[in-house]
Each structure stands twice: as C-alpha cells, then as structure tokens.
Amino acid sequence: MSKTTLQVDEVVIRFAGDSGDGMQLTGTRFTEATAIVGNDLSTLPDYPAEIRAPAGSVAGVSAFQIKFSSKDIHTPGDKPDVLVAMNPAALKVHQKELAPGGTIICNANAFSSKNLKLAGYDSNPLEDNSLEDYYTVYSVEMGKMVSLACKDMGLPAKTVDRSKNFFALGLLFWIYDRPMKPTKDWLGIKFGKRPELVESNIRALDAGYNYGETTEIFMTRYTIDKASLPAGTYRNVVGNYAISLGLAAAAEKSKLNLFYGGYPITPASDILHTLSAWKHLGIKTFQAEDEIAGMGSVIGAAFAGDLGITATSGPGIALKSEAMGLAVIAELPMVIVNVQRGGPSTGLPTKTEQSDLFQAMYGRNGEAPIPIIAPGTPGDCFFAAYEACRIAVKYMTPVIVLTDGYLANGSEPWQVPELDDLIPFDVKFADKSDLLDGQFMAYLRDKDTLARPWAIPGTEALEHRIGGLEKEDVTGNVSYDPENHHYMVETRAKKVESITQEFDPTEIYGDKSGDVLILSWGGIMGSCRAAAESLQKDRQKVSHVHLRWVNPLPKDLGEILMGFKHVLIPEINFGQLIQIIRAEYLVDAKGLNQVRGKPISSSDIEKTVKELIG
Amino acid sequence: MADSAVQTYSRADFSSDQSVRWCPGCGDYAILAQTQKVFPELGIKKENFVFISGIGCSSRFPYYMNTYGFHTIHGRATAIASGVKLANPNLSVWVVTGDGDGLSIGGNHTIHLMRRNLDINVMLFNNRIYGLTKGQYSPTSERGKITKSSPMGSLDCPFNPLTLVLGAGATFVARTIDRETKHMQEMITRSYGHKGTSFLETYQNCNIFNNGAYTSLTDKGTKADSVLWLEDGKPMVFGSEKNKGIRLDGNKPIIVEIGDKWGLDDVLVHDESDYVIASLLSNLTYQSDFPDPIGVLYAIESVTYEDLMMAQINEAIKKSDKKSVQDILNSGDTWIVE
Incomplete structure (x- = not known):
C-alpha cells in the first residue's frame, strides 16, 4: 500500500x-x-x-x-x-x-x-x-x-x-x-x-x-505550503527575547548605556538572563537583593545618565510601586516591563493573564500617571520595547511595557528588522548652555514635550538636587505651595497626555462603522483579529481596533467608537480596559472576560459578537 | 581618585542656597558643617560628588550640599546609590541615612551593599530614635525605651550597626560622634579614601526626641571613661589618666588597670585589618561596663563590584564578534522569504 x-x-x-x-x-x-x-x-x-x-x-x-x-x-x-x-x-x-x-x-x-x-x-x-x-x-x-x-x-x-x-x-x-x-x-x-x-x-x-x-x-x-510573507530575512522569535532585543536596540541607537536592575521572577526572568548574556554589547545587569532594590538601582542609573530598565511580573510591580512614584515625580527616563501572570498574590505564576492594567494605571499613591505600551504579538515586543525607551527619554518619564506570559513565551516568525530603519533616537544631556542667568533650572520644560532637562552628575555647573518631595515649577526646589502642587500634578498629567502626538492615526481593521467593534489590547490581539477576519468573511459588519498604547489613549478613539452599535472588549481579566473606556467615552461597551490562564479563543469571541448582533 | 586640575574650593562652594531646616541644636548641623569643611580638601571636582538619601531628618542632607543630590524614598538610598555608581563609576557617591532609614526599612539594602563592596560612602546618623515622625523607638533604641509608640517600654532588642555591617562583609567600618568635630573630619576623609563601601556611623544627638542619648560619651566628666579612641597600631587605652586598657582574657575582653600588675604591653593593640578585633570591638557597644569604641574599627582592601562588572564587560567585548544588536538579530536560525 x-x-x-x-x-x-x-x-x-x-x-x-x-x-x-x-x-x-x-x-x-x-x-x-x-x-x-x-x-x-x-x-x-x-x-x-x-x-x-x-x-x-x-x-x-x-x-x-x-x-x-x-x-x-x-x-x-x-x-x-x-x-x-x-x-x-x-x-x-x-x-x-x-x-x-x-x-x-x-x-x-x-x-x-x-x-x-x-x-x-x-x-x-x-x-x-x-x-x-x-x-x-x-x-x-x-x-x-x-x-x-x-x-x-x-x-x-x-x-x-x-x-x-x-x-x-x-x-x-x-x-x-x-x-x-x-x-x-x-x-x-x-x-x-x-x-x-x-x-x-x-x-x-x-x-x-x-x-x-x-x-x-x-x-x-x-x-503545508509556505505562507506568503513579505520578502525579507526571518527568524522565529519569542516575546521575552524580542523585548531584550528591543531594549538593546534602543541603547545602541541612543548611544546610551543600558543598565538593567532586577530580581528573578516568573515569567520575566528570561529578560534578565538574555541581557546578562549580552555583556559584549556593554550591557550592565544587576541582580538586586529584591524587587525594590532593582527598581531603586534603575532610578539611580537613570539619574546618572544610563538607559535604566527593569522587568518583572505583577507581584514585583507591587513591590516597586513606591519607587515608581519617585520616578514619576523625579521625571527620570526608564522602562519598566511587566510580564503579567495570573494573580492575585502568587496566583498562577506560569499562566497568562491581563489583570495588571489597573495596577499599571493606578497602582501608585497620589496622582502618578505613567505611559503604558502593550505589545500585541511576540515580535511586536521588540518594537514596543524600543518605542518605550524612545518615549521615556524624549518625555523624561518612566514608561511601562505590559506584556504577558502568553507573549513572553509564545513565538512567531518574525521579519528581522534593520536598526537603520528604526525611528532615530538622539539624546542630549543638559550642559552649561542650559544655564539661565548662571542658574540651572531642573524643572524648566520643553514646550512641546513638557520634558525637563536630563542633567547628569559629573556635568560642570549643573549641580542640583531632586527628590520625592513636590517640586517648585522651573527651579525644582522643594515646594509646599498649594497652587504649585496643583500646577505640577496637572503638568505631569499633561506631559503623559502629550505623548499622543507621537501616534499614527488609529488603524481600523474593517469598516469605520458597523454593528460591532472588537477593541483589544495586549496579547489578546491575535484572537480578536482572527475572530474579526472570520466574521468579515461571513459578511458580518464587524471591525477590530487594537490599542498599542493604553495610556494615553489615542485622540481619535472616541470618534471611532461612535461608529459602531456595539463595542466588545475581550480581556483576560474581569473587565479592566472596559472600565477605562466606559469612563472615558461613556459608551456601553460589553466585555468578554475569562481568566483561565490562557488566551481567549477566537471562537468564543466570534460567538459573543454574534450574540451581540442578535 | 582625585581629579586633575581641580580648582580650589572653599566651604561656601559646598553650601546650597536652601535654608537648613533641622531643629535648632540638632547634631545634624555639626555633620553638615564638617562635611562642607572636608570636601574642599578632597581634590575632586564638585560636580563629581553625588549625595543620595532616603527619608528621615538625616535624609534632608543633600538639599544643603551644593553638589548633585537625590532625596529619595524611605530606606532605598543604598539601592539607588548603587545604580548611580554602576552607571558612572567615576562619581564619588555618598549615602546619608539614619538608624530608621538604613537599619529598619532599608536594612536589607544596607547589608547587600556591604557584601557587594561598591565604592560608596555610607554616613549613618544614629540618634536611636525616629525624629521626623516625632519620636517612636528605632532599631537602635534600647530595650524598654519609653516612646510614643512604646508607652510601657519597647520590646525590641536593638541592632548594633557596626556588628551588623561587619557580619555583612563591610570592608570599612568606623564610628564618630557629632560633638567631636576634628575626629569626624578625619573619619569623613578616611571614608572617602577607602576604595569600596565605607560605613561611618555617627552618634548624633536628637535634642528634641532623645536628648542626651550619648551624654556619657560627650560630657567632660564621663567622656574619658566612656570612649575608647581607636588608633591603628596603638594599644587600646582609655580613662582620663590613660590608665585603663582592654586586654584579652582567653577570648574575653576585660578591662585592666595599667600600673603594677599590667603594663602597656599587656593591652590589646588595635589592628584595623583584623576582623576578629573589629568584631570584638563592635560588640563592646551596649556593654555598660566597657567604653564605646570610636574610630576606624576595620579597614581592608577588597575588589569593588563595579571593577568586577566592568572587567566582565570588557572581557566579553574583547571575546565577541557581535558588536551590534544587528549582529545578534542576523545570527542563529534565520531564513529568507523572496
């Protein structure tokens, strides 16, 4: 036979x-x-x-x-x-x-x-x-x-x-x-x-x-025939490796030294392992005594002029949160990667979840906004990490990269990028030319980005003090003045909001209007896109929008949401983005929420969309 | 690591324009003054000094020094300072902390800095009380201390800071007293000169919440019998007539009177490089019969973390042919789609 x-x-x-x-x-x-x-x-x-x-x-x-x-x-x-x-x-x-x-x-x-x-x-x-x-x-x-x-x-x-x-x-x-x-x-x-x-x-x-x-x-x-992918050199890549590559690429393009301070935690440790093996790129890695010290060392390195990076998972973020608040008020550039896993507490360390969005948004004392970028695929982890570094330095702010266990360990074929094609990323430290009447003003802001100058120790004539106490506008001296505090809280929020000027118009997969818009963030993107593709083949009026930046939200999102009878937000949590969207845009969005330690299936999403259409 | 062609500084060059806001009579003023006095002499450019502090009265220190400074969060100064030093090993990094900041909430970071031996200078102001939060017992408060949070007396046994850091692998351990300005200057200069982590404890009086914690060490009448001034290579003698000495009876330190029975030769001679002597000395603290050792207890040369880190990086750079991230991107299993 x-x-x-x-x-x-x-x-x-x-x-x-x-x-x-x-x-x-x-x-x-x-x-x-x-x-x-x-x-x-x-x-x-x-x-x-x-x-x-x-x-x-x-x-x-x-x-x-x-x-x-x-x-x-x-x-x-x-x-x-x-x-x-x-x-x-x-x-x-x-x-x-x-x-x-x-x-x-x-x-x-x-x-x-x-x-x-x-x-x-x-x-x-x-x-x-x-x-x-x-x-x-x-x-x-x-x-x-x-x-x-x-x-x-x-x-x-x-x-x-x-x-x-x-x-x-x-x-x-x-x-x-x-x-x-x-x-x-x-x-x-x-x-x-x-x-x-x-x-x-x-x-x-x-x-x-x-x-x-x-x-x-x-x-x-x-x-199985070859897939028709765009021409180029490909490799298979898992998310944690792509993050590491993106961070290293950012250091190379910006000519900053990469300093990584962190503590081992599942499922983020592979980032520490990978960067530790790249000493030949001049990368410094510091395995701290705990999560807090990891964060502290990154803040110190950022103060002294390195590209400061840490990666952890939700429990680690909980420990780092006070220090992250310091990074916000000190307005220093650094990137904090959270590879989300099942929670609360130790939860499901090896399983995926998207339940740390609120933690990233609101998990600090006081008004402490931090920009949040969430890659959608393992390969996108590279670009998100690069983008996070670029924005952190340009706007002088900590940036959170929210990935998850699924992206971190999942893989896909990935067209190898050319560093030359990445958005340039030039850094200028403050120097004597930034003095105003012989004084250095540590909180004198750039008009467009509201970024303060990055003045690093070792620079002549720029000696200054910063800290966790509220700063006086312009001088950066300690100030308890009520009007100044209100102004500074407002300004820090505006600075984060102004990052939207970096965004391209939001891409809509499908028509601009219809019965259902599937709105996604993070690693669930693939399931949502697959569901939208399948429903569109069925001639359903369904579109898909994926949010890469979760904070700030793109300026055109409100108008996009208005174009659809229903908005469906699948999330591997009990409804987090949905609350933000409802609060921000007053739309009656529906959730599809499963926390079973794995991605929500595209068939479940399709089923929910069909129920919504009725 | 003195810089070449350093201009001459005066004490005023190291005073910032911020008004100092410690309580009148606080021991911190003396420490600030001695630091500002010593720094112009160190031969290093002003812009290369960085002060990192946590939270507490002592941690306001950086605001008053006209150097780079960062007043951070409670207990984490040593961790943040480690990041500063690793980012730029050429900086002279100073941590200012207190007994609450450095030994309670930040105890973990303190011990790990010691074992890593980064070239960072830690100044711990020990007033044996929480001052900023208005008077609760600290990790160095004596057991039974009556405070706002311990109305019937504290239950905790106090830390002995120098024993703690010696156990954690510190390479330079010293102690001074806020009232002893000359000695403090010497200790600050020695701390600076030590390559590796230096730990300098300063007995500092909080005249509001714990006044008189060190009276016996500072009052003229009792000082001579209460303080053991340490000098490398010199016998350990004390007392107004310098007629008492520390001697080992087996493994046990005893106090002997120098005279008929015991001569100077019978007294223990200080050796800063001897860990056993340092441990023995550090443990005299809190023993009411013994004088408190003041000075350099321990100082040894040891490789610093940052030197080891840079050596690994330089070796890796030398050995690898992958000079760019692009080389890594293009390596391994790749395939071409046409």
Missing part, C-alpha cells in the same frame, strides 16, 4: 507530557523546523509552576501547542488537531480540548497501571475503546523502540528513555514533512560535550521518522 500526501492549510499540534518528558524542548524544535519550512506559525507553551511535580501526576503535565499554516495566522489555535500524549496524565488533561475527529498519538509504554492510576483512569483508555469513537488513536511503543534503537550503546536505561521525546518529534517530522537537519545540528551543539547523548537522541529522532515512513500504521503525510 503506498502512502498518500495530503495538502492542508493549517494544523494545530499539542505536545503534552510529564514535566520531565521535555515537551517544551520538543515543541521548540518542531517550531524551529516549521519556521524554516516557511509556514506562518504561532505557539503557546503551557507548563506547570512546580519545579517538579510528582512524575506522572496531572499537576506535572507540561504542554506546548503550535499552529502552523500556509496563511497569515494570529493565534496558536483554539483546539488542537493532533495531541501527542507522552503519558496518561497528559491525555487526561488535554484530551477534552482536542478537536472532534482529531488525532491522538500516545507513548503506549507510559500507560502502566501506576501511571493510569496517577492520572485517575480506571481502565486503560488505549485498550478500552473509549477514545476510538471520537478520535483517531495511534498507540506507539515509543519507549520500547527508543531502547531498541540505542541497544548497542551501553547507556543506562534511564538515559535512553529520556530520548523518547525525540522519537515523537521524529515521527511528527515525518508526518508533516519537516527537515531533520536543524534539530540534529542543534543536538550536536547542545550536547557537544556528551557525544553519547547526541548519538542517542539522533537515533531516537531517526527511529521516530523511520517508524512513520516504514510501518503501515501512518498512511498519510501532510504538506
């Missing part, structure tokens, strides 16, 4: 297994191979917060989802078409989300009575026919085949067993016709000092691939 090849537009695969099964790694390698093939793709890693939950338990299941397509896609997909389940717990957790008629590929060797019991199965689902009516099930003895493939190597059984994820990967490579070489090269680098591991993993990978090709179990291969 010859094998057939089917051409499809898109596929969603979910790799799921125990935390120790290497699912994130398997997913990442599949993603890299898929990127090289030229498909558009979007990924969603989903891993537990426990460092190591008991092996085989439901709590310890780690998953990685990838959607890849010949079309332009915006989300990692709602329901997987294929579930790779490395053990019973993984099947238990993820089977319910599989698309009807989907495919399950299991590692049969992990379905021992102990593991079945741990997962809460009374009988083996691979043997009791409970799945066959709904899904196509492939029960593959991955563990056994890997041990056969490595039999003559003399490696401990445990070591060999750890390669079984590469068997699964090899099998999927065969089914979806992906190149093996990048992964083999990568293995060579990764385990360079342990050639026996390079060998065992490559054997497992080949065994999986050959299993697909030679057995008569898998009869169909699938091909």
Whole structure:
C-alpha cells in the first residue's frame, strides 16, 4: 500500500507530557523546523509552576501547542488537531480540548497501571475503546523502540528513555514533512560535550521518522505550503527575547548605556538572563537583593545618565510601586516591563493573564500617571520595547511595557528588522548652555514635550538636587505651595497626555462603522483579529481596533467608537480596559472576560459578537 | 581618585542656597558643617560628588550640599546609590541615612551593599530614635525605651550597626560622634579614601526626641571613661589618666588597670585589618561596663563590584564578534522569504 500526501492549510499540534518528558524542548524544535519550512506559525507553551511535580501526576503535565499554516495566522489555535500524549496524565488533561475527529498519538509504554492510576483512569483508555469513537488513536511503543534503537550503546536505561521525546518529534517530522537537519545540528551543539547523548537522541529522532515512513500504521503525510510573507530575512522569535532585543536596540541607537536592575521572577526572568548574556554589547545587569532594590538601582542609573530598565511580573510591580512614584515625580527616563501572570498574590505564576492594567494605571499613591505600551504579538515586543525607551527619554518619564506570559513565551516568525530603519533616537544631556542667568533650572520644560532637562552628575555647573518631595515649577526646589502642587500634578498629567502626538492615526481593521467593534489590547490581539477576519468573511459588519498604547489613549478613539452599535472588549481579566473606556467615552461597551490562564479563543469571541448582533 | 586640575574650593562652594531646616541644636548641623569643611580638601571636582538619601531628618542632607543630590524614598538610598555608581563609576557617591532609614526599612539594602563592596560612602546618623515622625523607638533604641509608640517600654532588642555591617562583609567600618568635630573630619576623609563601601556611623544627638542619648560619651566628666579612641597600631587605652586598657582574657575582653600588675604591653593593640578585633570591638557597644569604641574599627582592601562588572564587560567585548544588536538579530536560525 503506498502512502498518500495530503495538502492542508493549517494544523494545530499539542505536545503534552510529564514535566520531565521535555515537551517544551520538543515543541521548540518542531517550531524551529516549521519556521524554516516557511509556514506562518504561532505557539503557546503551557507548563506547570512546580519545579517538579510528582512524575506522572496531572499537576506535572507540561504542554506546548503550535499552529502552523500556509496563511497569515494570529493565534496558536483554539483546539488542537493532533495531541501527542507522552503519558496518561497528559491525555487526561488535554484530551477534552482536542478537536472532534482529531488525532491522538500516545507513548503506549507510559500507560502502566501506576501511571493510569496517577492520572485517575480506571481502565486503560488505549485498550478500552473509549477514545476510538471520537478520535483517531495511534498507540506507539515509543519507549520500547527508543531502547531498541540505542541497544548497542551501553547507556543506562534511564538515559535512553529520556530520548523518547525525540522519537515523537521524529515521527511528527515525518508526518508533516519537516527537515531533520536543524534539530540534529542543534543536538550536536547542545550536547557537544556528551557525544553519547547526541548519538542517542539522533537515533531516537531517526527511529521516530523511520517508524512513520516504514510501518503501515501512518498512511498519510501532510504538506503545508509556505505562507506568503513579505520578502525579507526571518527568524522565529519569542516575546521575552524580542523585548531584550528591543531594549538593546534602543541603547545602541541612543548611544546610551543600558543598565538593567532586577530580581528573578516568573515569567520575566528570561529578560534578565538574555541581557546578562549580552555583556559584549556593554550591557550592565544587576541582580538586586529584591524587587525594590532593582527598581531603586534603575532610578539611580537613570539619574546618572544610563538607559535604566527593569522587568518583572505583577507581584514585583507591587513591590516597586513606591519607587515608581519617585520616578514619576523625579521625571527620570526608564522602562519598566511587566510580564503579567495570573494573580492575585502568587496566583498562577506560569499562566497568562491581563489583570495588571489597573495596577499599571493606578497602582501608585497620589496622582502618578505613567505611559503604558502593550505589545500585541511576540515580535511586536521588540518594537514596543524600543518605542518605550524612545518615549521615556524624549518625555523624561518612566514608561511601562505590559506584556504577558502568553507573549513572553509564545513565538512567531518574525521579519528581522534593520536598526537603520528604526525611528532615530538622539539624546542630549543638559550642559552649561542650559544655564539661565548662571542658574540651572531642573524643572524648566520643553514646550512641546513638557520634558525637563536630563542633567547628569559629573556635568560642570549643573549641580542640583531632586527628590520625592513636590517640586517648585522651573527651579525644582522643594515646594509646599498649594497652587504649585496643583500646577505640577496637572503638568505631569499633561506631559503623559502629550505623548499622543507621537501616534499614527488609529488603524481600523474593517469598516469605520458597523454593528460591532472588537477593541483589544495586549496579547489578546491575535484572537480578536482572527475572530474579526472570520466574521468579515461571513459578511458580518464587524471591525477590530487594537490599542498599542493604553495610556494615553489615542485622540481619535472616541470618534471611532461612535461608529459602531456595539463595542466588545475581550480581556483576560474581569473587565479592566472596559472600565477605562466606559469612563472615558461613556459608551456601553460589553466585555468578554475569562481568566483561565490562557488566551481567549477566537471562537468564543466570534460567538459573543454574534450574540451581540442578535 | 582625585581629579586633575581641580580648582580650589572653599566651604561656601559646598553650601546650597536652601535654608537648613533641622531643629535648632540638632547634631545634624555639626555633620553638615564638617562635611562642607572636608570636601574642599578632597581634590575632586564638585560636580563629581553625588549625595543620595532616603527619608528621615538625616535624609534632608543633600538639599544643603551644593553638589548633585537625590532625596529619595524611605530606606532605598543604598539601592539607588548603587545604580548611580554602576552607571558612572567615576562619581564619588555618598549615602546619608539614619538608624530608621538604613537599619529598619532599608536594612536589607544596607547589608547587600556591604557584601557587594561598591565604592560608596555610607554616613549613618544614629540618634536611636525616629525624629521626623516625632519620636517612636528605632532599631537602635534600647530595650524598654519609653516612646510614643512604646508607652510601657519597647520590646525590641536593638541592632548594633557596626556588628551588623561587619557580619555583612563591610570592608570599612568606623564610628564618630557629632560633638567631636576634628575626629569626624578625619573619619569623613578616611571614608572617602577607602576604595569600596565605607560605613561611618555617627552618634548624633536628637535634642528634641532623645536628648542626651550619648551624654556619657560627650560630657567632660564621663567622656574619658566612656570612649575608647581607636588608633591603628596603638594599644587600646582609655580613662582620663590613660590608665585603663582592654586586654584579652582567653577570648574575653576585660578591662585592666595599667600600673603594677599590667603594663602597656599587656593591652590589646588595635589592628584595623583584623576582623576578629573589629568584631570584638563592635560588640563592646551596649556593654555598660566597657567604653564605646570610636574610630576606624576595620579597614581592608577588597575588589569593588563595579571593577568586577566592568572587567566582565570588557572581557566579553574583547571575546565577541557581535558588536551590534544587528549582529545578534542576523545570527542563529534565520531564513529568507523572496
């Protein structure tokens, strides 16, 4: 019987297994191979917060989802078409989300009575026919085949067993016709000092691939055409890496030294790790004793003329908040990245959420407005980080970048930018020429931006004192004068508001008027765009607007909202942007709010839009 | 790190135009005056001095110095100063803090600065009370102290600041007294001269909320018996006749009378580089039978954090062929869409 090849537009695969099964790694390698093939793709890693939950338990299941397509896609997909389940717990957790008629590929060797019991199965689902009516099930003895493939190597059984994820990967490579070489090269680098591991993993990978090709179990291969992307050099990028690149690019373009002060926290630590590895760009990283000290060090570095950066997650922002207020009143430039995660308190450290918008807007004592930019995709994290730095310095203000766990760890193919194409970003520190009658005026503002001068220690004749007490306009001396305080509060707010002059007109995806406007911010952009696309194909009068700057809001937004009968605001929180929009524009916006640690699906958004239209 | 071609400054050059607003009679005036007196002598350009403070009476200090200054938030001055120093290691960075700011709310940052050994000078004014908030007990207040927040006496055992910073790895530890202006000048100069973090505690009288906290160390009648003036390489003697000394009895310090039984040779000789002696001295504080050691307890040379950081950066720059972010962007697994 010859094998057939089917051409499809898109596929969603979910790799799921125990935390120790290497699912994130398997997913990442599949993603890299898929990127090289030229498909558009979007990924969603989903891993537990426990460092190591008991092996085989439901709590310890780690998953990685990838959607890849010949079309332009915006989300990692709602329901997987294929579930790779490395053990019973993984099947238990993820089977319910599989698309009807989907495919399950299991590692049969992990379905021992102990593991079945741990997962809460009374009988083996691979043997009791409970799945066959709904899904196509492939029960593959991955563990056994890997041990056969490595039999003559003399490696401990445990070591060999750890390669079984590469068997699964090899099998999927065969089914979806992906190149093996990048992964083999990568293995060579990764385990360079342990050639026996390079060998065992490559054997497992080949065994999986050959299993697909030679057995008569898998009869169909699938091909997915290249997506038609604009010409250029591409790479796959995850959000936290893109943020790091954007920050480093801002430092290079502005010729400022990048100083990063922070404290490890999930899911932001990768930014600290990445920047720490870029010392060759002159980047200084400082792992402080706590979140507060991280923020403090950044304020100090900004005072002394560095591009000050910190990154954290919601609990860290809570600790940094007092210092952020100091940054507001001291009017010093710096960027604070919040990679949002599930809250409150420690909450769901590894899961995504958008519930820190209010914290970013209002989470400080006093009137302390801070501009907020929220990237919409992993690749956009680069541009948002760059933009945040540029605005911070131009307007002499702290800027918050609000990303989330989904953007931070999710990935997409990304056209590599040229630094030369980025908006120039020149910095001029104050000097003697800024003296007024021989005096330096620390709070004498630029007419257009309301920015005060950046006068750094070491500059002759500009010695001055700043601090957290209210400042007198122009001089910056301490002032308790009531009129001055009112004026300064107003001026700091106006300064943030004036950033709207940097904005391009708001882009509307779809018509300027219609039945429903889907309004989004942050990482939920992809689901909203996908829903709008689908509804527009259905000839529904639905448009989509995505807010990149959440504070200040674009000047033209009020008029745009007026063009629609309904405004729908999906958010992974219990309704935060919606309250701001309702308060600001007095529109009766509706929310779609889910806090389940994952993106809201485009199908849920579509459903809600249809209900609104009636 | 004296600058070349530095103009001659006077004390007035370091006085800002802001009127000083401490309570009349506050010990802080003396510290400000001695600092302004010493700074013109240090041979460094005025614009290279930075004062960072937190919150409290002491933390108003930067406003009165005509240098760069930043009056920040409660307890965080050392963290902010660390950022300043790492951004520009050429600056002479000074932290002014108090017993509440530096040891209570900011205790964590204080100890971590010590172990990192950035070249920052910490001046901690210890008045053993919260002054700015009008008189609550502080981390250095004695147990049983009656204050507004401890009407039946405080329950806390006080911190011994010098023992604390020695334990945290400080490389320069000293103490002076607000009334001892000459000695304070010397200590400020020594702090400046130390490469690495210097920690200078000043016993400072709060004449409003804790008047007389150090009377025994400043009153003519009791001073000689209460203060142990430390000098490197000199025997530890005290008393109006210089006839008492500190001697080790096994591991235990004892007070001996110099005369028939004990000579000067039997008395412990101060060695600033000896950690054991420094620890022993720091622990004499709060022991009512012993004099309080004043002077440099400990001073050793050790590599600074900023030098290590810059060395790593320079090494990485030398070793890497990726000079631009563009090189990183273009590296790794990329593909071309035509």
